[in-house]
Amino acid sequence: MHPRAPSLSLPCRGAGLSGTRAAGCHLCDICKEEERGGMLRWLDRLPEAVRAELVAAGRERSFSAGALIYTIEDQPGGIFAIQSGEARQFIGRADGGNLLLRICRPGDSLGQTYITDGAPAPLFAEARTDLVTLFIPATAIARLRRQHVEIEQELALVAAETIRQQWRLIESLAFLSLRERLWRRLQFMRESEKMSDPVKADAEWIELDVTQAELASMLGVSRPALNRELQRMDTAGVVRLGFRKIYVPAGFPL
Secondary structure: OOOOOOOOOOOOOOEOOOOOEOOOOHHHHHHHHHHOOOOOOHHHHOOHHHHHHHHHOOEEEEEOOOOEEEOOOOOOOEEEEEEEOOEEEEEEOOOOOEEEEEEEOOOOEEOHHHHHHOOOOOOEEEEOOOEEEEEEEHHHHHHHHHHOHHHHHHHHHHHHHHHHHHHHHHHHHHHOOHHHHHHHHHHHHHHHHHHHOHHHHOOOEEEEOOOHHHHHHHHOOOHHHHHHHHHHHHHOOOOEEEOOEEEEEOOOOO
């Protein structure tokens, strides 16, 4: 059993290492994204009738855990709306190294960039677990975009938020220490877990659904470097480490 989390509640997810919200904190942008339902959940924000037409144009496609959905050399041909299971989006290198950008779950969708410009995918997508998706061909989306301006509006929002996230990533890699990047990532993942599972919203400690290898890949560091930082945080009571598990308190201590 894990000890009671310190009774510190953060007014917003932009609270940083100092415990106060910094002016222009980019994590506050993440708060806004989550309040909108998540960047990749644009299908859920469409009017019911429009969404029904998109769903009717799709077909089920399944992938086994570890299977590539598409690579940076592929043209996905449409979007993959996740029905069950999880997927990873990452940038890969020829030597096998990669930078994990996002873990996608039911309600998220993949392939928006392709249906916007028709170019090959800018990153890899892989099934993290056995995965069931609703594949909606680009031809069907193009036809429905001409009929429903709401689709065009949502895709524009996805494109804008993608640009914002890439700038935040560049800023993070260029200017933040590993500890600051890790802190920011843990805050984001904590809130994502609370949103995806209402039971976790009232928990004192929240188990993050991520491995240390995945977390290291998200931060662009080696697993030993990440482990050293996590061990320091565990000793300080900021996080709790279990066997292949990472727990964070509902309110972050300093």
